[in-house]
């Protein structure tokens with residue numbers, strides 16, 4: 001998706017003044033959007049005086065960047081803060097804390113007038129193509145609205161430009177005067193895409209762009225987004241609740257859990273060797289269309305219960321209440337997001353497919369023992385075997401030790417012993433089954449989504 005010739009300047013429609021404005025795109029790979037410590041806490045108010053009694057910590061400290069020309073996929077279960085993050089980076093919501101920079105400019109607290117020029121560069125596609133289009137307006141009016149709002153007069157007039165956009169997204173330009181109800185779900189989403197593209201944006205944030213559509217239509221819309229990126233040199237942030245949608249379009253994927261990024265990695269690394277147990281669980285939930293792969297069924301990881309409330313998230317690692325590897329350190333100490341392998345950042349004390357970061361901490365929490373009952377023997381075996389093999393391979397090299405030192409100076413000494421004891425921290429049962437299964441570290445973890 002990121003092979004677009006981004007160095008070409010993009011000509012935006014002529015302004016009402018009659019001049020043509022040319023904006024130079026950032027070079028491919030350059031940081032387009034940078035987010036630091038981003039938070040959004042929705043206050044909970046009670047009583048006559050509407051006193052604040054708490055807060056929904058929807059987004060609770062995100063650090064990431066989006067590079068020009070790439071597609072960043074954002075996945076996570078419902079309620080983990082993906083939509084809120086999308087609205088924060090498009091500045092539809094005001095952050096509680098943190099910083100959002102677009103092309104190096106701090107846009108965190110820009111007001112309506114300050115944001116107006118930026119609205120052309122950053123656009124959003126919404127989840128529900130039924131409610132995101134005004135039923136009383138023709139699609140010509142809907143797609144033409146951004147030109148009017150921005151005071152832009154495209155060459156040849158708005159009608160001609162709207163008709164061109166309709167054909168770009170695969171709709172009949174003659175349907176300019178029709179109303180949204182005359183279109184199917186997939187076609188409506190195409191209308192939403194045409195509206196988002198009207199002003200030649202640089203960044204498009206698509207919030208669950210296909211989840212309201214029939215499965216048969218989903219691929220068409222995903223392919224359209226892909227084609228448009230190739231042709232127009234767009235940068236995407238695509239939000240989805242499962243990994244199957246973002247798999248084919250993303251260059252990198254961020255996995256969110258309870259308002260935080262738990263893993264951020266290049267797509268291929270994430271699929272081949274997921275490091276966070278939550279990523280692994282999400283991946284195992286993706287249906288496998290190949291019935292020949294019988295083994296895959298037993299590798300399914302069922303997560304215990306629902307995502308905890310973001311009003312009072314669990315201490316330490318927020319995933320510890322549902323994780324089959326959780327030990328005391330997971331309950332008490334929040335793991336930082338660290339680049340354990342080039343192109344793969346993870347926030348976990350006991351990562352999968354990598355040397356243990358807290359090997360001294362071996363006693364499983366009660367929650368973890370219960371969670372492990374929901375994890376198949378094969379998955380536990382594979383997890384323990386790959387972690388042990390990676391630890392053995394890495395030996396006592398500085399990599400895990402360095403990561404641990406940066407993360408938790410107090411743990412550094414323990415982390416250095418990773419190769420010797422890392423397996424113990426997974427689960428003792430897992431270690432036993434790992435040996436029994438004879439899983440090889442050289443074997444790639446199954447690409448379950450294929």
Ligand SMILES: Nc1ncnc2c1ncn2[C@@H]1O[C@H](COP(=O)(O)OP(=O)(O)OP(=O)(O)O)[C@@H](O)[C@H]1O
Nearest residue numbers: 042056058077078079080081082083084085241310
């Ligand atoms: N305006 C709001 N006021 C209060 N709480 C909110 C508001 N918007 C979202 N939340 C809460 O913030 C949390 C994160 O919501 P968000 O919609 O960002 O999650 P999500 O991962 O996108 O989930 P979904 O896929 O269901 O949309 C949820 O607990 C939600 O109830």
